[in-house]
Amino acid sequence: MTTDPVARRRTGRPRDASIDARALDAARQLLTEDGFAATTIQAVADRAGVHASAIYRRWPSRIELIAEAVFPGPSPLNMRPTGDLRRDLRRFVDAYLEVFTAPAAREAAAGLLAHSQTSTGPRQPELIRRISARPQFADILRAAPPGSIDPAVDPDDAFDMLLGAILTRVLLANTIARHTPVERIVDMTIRMLRPDSTVATGPAALRRA
Amino acid sequence: MTTDPVARRRTGRPRDASIDARALDAARQLLTEDGFAATTIQAVADRAGVHASAIYRRWPSRIELIAEAVFPGPSPLNMRPTGDLRRDLRRFVDAYLEVFTAPAAREAAAGLLAHSQTSTGPRQPELIRRISARPQFADILRAAPPGSIDPAVDPDDAFDMLLGAILTRVLLANTIARHTPVERIVDMTIRMLRPDSTVATGPAALRRA
Structure with missing residues (x-):
């Protein structure tokens, strides 16, 4: 995750990758041990054994640092569809849940969302880029057998529903008694994607045309 | 929302409903004006013109007070299915979004979720009770024309997907460029609920039996 070329170019950070790696490791450790609020730039600098100014040269705030530490980008979801x-x-769902349920990510997810609620800074789309996997989802649909995906379905609509189910499962993990099993989430997704049946579905069938 | 009989019985609070109403109003004002972090018991007491002890007699912490202030319970979603x-x-989706996107609720939602991530207290299911509307969703499905709902679909599975889509739309409102239109969410939900078509859907069709 220290080799993310987009983040590197944008912030123009220097090439000492070891500082990046140490800061990201320190952020994950602090999140897991002390929580989101305690994961400040100064705490990360102390833990990583670098100056806070070196962290600020790399990330504009702790928010971007934490986002990169826990959501290293869509690469873990890169898999060749069968x-x-x-x-x-x-x-796909298993890989997503693995990213979100890592201890540091679990600590960070709600905090990052809370921050995004109160912030309108230009960097917010970065969080979405980090947690979205639209291209990988589209790849899976393209590899599916002919006739199994309704061409009328917008893959992004189906992805949004799936991401919602995954996020809810992660964010409400401590709150909800009932955990939707992954297999049920997969079932519902496949049902969304199915071609229209010839069975009447009432007004829906007429209006969807 | 001051007439919520469940909350009233459980906390054994006294019968001066005007204090409840003033505290809930004050909490909503503070959330909207000053945000989640600033909405403390003391700030609510000051704004409502009551002693903090009167608030504590009614709610065990600011979390339960805020949850009741912004999610008054499933009643707004009670509607007779057509x-x-x-x-x-x-x-149903419109009513849900209206509850979640009220200014105070928008401020509170991520904060409450963040709290639920770090808390394992026995009162967490209360938040879910407040944001869930499984019975109302099930009522809608029961009222649908015969043949439009696959009896093999667990309504709770479909509801979980729908709630996920709604939560994601609300929580990522500041972050995401693309807002899934309500009509697309409804489309996807109807697709999930459709009876199985006779069109082959690959292994899915076989294993779902």
Whole structure:
């Protein structure tokens, strides 16, 4: 995750990758041990054994640092689709949940969302870029057998529903009694994607045309 | 929302409903004007013109007070289904979004979620009770025309996906460029609920039996 070329170019940070790696490691440790609020630039600098100014040269605020530390970008979700839609979707959801449920990510997710609620800074889309995996989802749909995906379905609509189910499962983990099993989430996603049946579905069938 | 009989019984609070109403109003004002962090018991007491002890007699912490102030319970989602599945779902999603996107609720939602991530107290299910509307969703499905809902679908699974889509739309409102239109969310939900088509859907169709 220290090799993210986009983040590197944008902030023009120097090339000492070891400081990046140490800061990101320190941020993950602090999140896990002390929580989101305690993961400040100064605490990360102290833990990583570098000056706070070195952290600020790399990340404009602790928010961007934390986002990069816990959501290293869509690469973990890169997987070659097998063409078995159900199997590919299950691997996709599993990989997503693995990223979100890592201890540091679990600590950070709600805090980052809370921050995004009160901030309108230009860097907010960065968080979405980090947690979105639209291209990977589209790849899976393209690899599915002919006839299994309704061409009338916008893949982004289906992805949004799936991301919602995953986020809710992660964010409400401590709150909710009932955990939707991954297989049910996959089921619902496949149902969304199915071609229209010839069975009447009432006004929906007429208006969807 | 001061007439919530469940909350009233459980906390055994006295019968001076005007204090409840003033505290809840004050909490909503503070959330909107000063944000989640500033909405403390003391600030609510000051704004409402009552002693902090009177607030504590009614709510165990600011978290429960804020939750009640912004999510008054499922009653706003109580509506008599018309039997037009698409129309009923659209009203349902609209009503949900209206609750979540009220200024005070928007301020509170991420904060409450962040709190739920770091708290394992016994009162967490209360938040879910306040934001869930499973019974209302099930009512809508029961009123739908015969043949429009696949009996193999667990309504709770479909509700979880729908709640996820709504939460994501609300929580990422400041972050995301693309707002899924309500109509697309309704479309996806109807697609999930449709009876199985006779069109082959690959392994999914076989394993769902």
